Amino acid sequence: MQGKVRWCGDLTFLGTSDSGHQVVMDGNSGGKAPSPMEMVLLSTASCSSVDVVNILEKARQAVNGCEVEIKAQRADSVPAVFTAIHLHFIVSGANVGESHVERAVKLSAEKYCSVSIMLGHSVEISHSYEVKSS
Incomplete structure (x- = not known):
């Protein structure tokens, strides 16, 4: 690359x-x-979103929306690296199973999302989710 x-x-x-x-x-x-640091956050959320949507579609869940709200904390001194990142997934669809979303988020965090896993070596990364019917 x-x-x-x-x-x-x-x-x-x-x-x-x-x-x-x-x-x-x-x-x-x-x-x-x-900013470049904002791009890091957006890259983390989009990488994980790709995984979550892909996993849910393979599980034949009727997903029609996926958003990720990102909250991050940075060090007070230079270099102002991220010290914590939280990704909150909001998945919507018809009868989307909460257990499927939980599994998809977990698989992304632990196995598939290259960006999140790479950052996780130096940043505390956490995840949460909610499912909305639509």
Whole structure:
């Protein structure tokens, strides 16, 4: 896997992934685009969401929505690394089984989500979930 990041002026950068997709990042407190640290949080939640949705679909659950609310804490001093990240999944669908969601979140956290598992070596990561009928 490869990629590149190009400075665009001020503290704005354009990242290009190996697959050719691009994303703008802003090192100036996220004034123009997400900051790199915000991108880490979004990457963690989206990686885990891919797993959860995929696992639920394979279990033939009628999922029609999945959101993740992310809360994180950072160290007070430089480097201001994440010290804790909490991912709260809100899964909606018709008759989606709570036990299926619990299992999907657990499998993602412990086995499949590369981003979360990688960060978990230095950050306390926790998960919760709720199921909404729709």
